[in-house]
Structures are given as C-alpha cells and as structure tokens.
Amino acid sequence: MSDALSAASVLAGRGIRISRRNLDAVLTSMLLPVMLMLVFVYFFGGAIDTGTGTRYVTYVVPGVLVLCAGFGAAGTAVSVSEDMRRGVVDRFRTLDVGGTPFLAGHVAASLARNLLSTALVLGVAFLIGFRSAASPGGWLAAVGLLLAFITAVSWLSAAAGLVARTPEAAGAVTFLMMFLPYPSSAFVPIDSMPGWLHGFAAHQPVTPLIESMRGLLLGLPVGNAPWIALAWCAGLCALALAAAGVLFRRRTR
Secondary structure, eight states: OHHHHHHHHHHHHHHHHHHHHOHHHHHHHHHHHHHHHHHIIIIIHHHHHHHHSSOHHHHHHHHHHHHHHHHHHHHHHHHHHHHHHHTHHHHHHHTTOOHHHHHHHHHHHHHHHHHHHHHHHHHHHHHTTOOOOOOHHHHHHHHHHHHHHHHHHHHHHHHHHHHOSSHHHHHHHTHHHHHTTTTTTTTSOGGGSOHHHHHHHHHSTHHHHHHHHHHHHHTOOOTTHHHHHHHHHHHHHHHHHHHHHHHHHHHTO
16 A cells, blocks of 8 residues: 555646646636636626626635636546557556556646646635635635645546546547536526526536535535535546456556
C-alpha cells in the first residue's frame, strides 16, 4: 500500500511538471471558464437577472466553478492517452508500477490544476461583484463538494483516456463532462427551459451539486441536495475506478 501511494505521489509530481511544460493547454482550461463567466454576466446577465432572484453574477458563479472542473479534468484524458500512445506505461510496468498508481498520479495532477483554476475563477468573480454570505463551514462544505466532483470526473476522464486511441480522440470523448452544466441550473433556472428538458436537467449529476454550492455560498437552505450530489460523485467515482481497472488491463496485455 505504501509503495502504491509513493508511486502515485511521484507520478502526480510528474503530471504537474508535464502541465508546466504545456502552458497553452493549462492556460486554456483556466482562462476559458473565466471568459465564459464574463460573457454570461456582461452579455446575457442583464436579460437574465430578473429570473434568478439575485444578481446574475452571484447566481452563475457556482455553475462556472463546476464548468471549470469539467474543463480541467478533460486534460487528464489527453495525458493518459498520450502516455499510452508513447509506450510510457510499459516502462512504468518494468518498475512494478501498476495501473492504479499510474492513473492516480494523473488524477492528483488534475486536482492540483483544478484548484489553481478554481482560485482564478473565484478571484475574477469577486472582482466583478460576486459576494458570498457563507460561513466558514459553508465554504468548507462547498469546497469539499467541488473536490469530490473534480475527483469523480478526473477518474472518468482517466478511464476515457484509456478508451481513446489518440489524444485528440480523448479530448473529444470528454466533451460530455464539459456539456453537462449547460442543461442544468448552472446558467438559468430550470423552470425557464422547455418542459421536455425539465426531467433531465433536474436529475442529472451536476444539478444537485450546483444547487448545493449555490445554497452554501449564499447562506441559503440546501436540504438534501448535498447528499444527492455526494451520492452521484461516489457512484461516478466507483464506476470510473472499476472501468479504469478493466480498461488498463486490456490495454496493457
């Protein structure tokens, strides 16, 4: 167990160093959510303000944070696919490094990148008018939920990287994770969407997460939404771990 943790920590450091050498991809994953937030707040916010019950910048920030997590996790699939294509994994296996530490290293590097991009999004959000009424406990709970989601989607992205045969295909496979915040309560209330979309928007994974974070950051009641969000994260993480184990064994036979 200690050997696996040691290998995962070393590989996480490797993933961070690789990210530092691919600044264009890192900057894109960090700046694109900021740009989208600015577009929604300044281009569409005036028309949407009246339907959200609060200033639009305050309403939209939790959704942008979740969108940011999807963008950041997508890079994990590309990194895993690149390592598989270049035969790096074969060299790791000669050093008795298994699939779980290898993938865990990529996931840990994804968490580090996402924490940086999340801090950037929050910093810009405060500059353009976002204000939180959360207690310290509310902030901790919101950050904990976001970290749980980042971990889940990073493992899903790692599994996707094992499926894809090229880094370009890996980036395309992760499109769904980046798309999910749009048909949710991230940018507009679900009631404003067409009726046929309500069921999916209300019961997909990111909606309870966004509602939980919004309530926690604004000091509002959240009900059982955080537990539903955690259940989704745990289920997605378990599914991704199982799939990644099977896919890794098949790819490295």
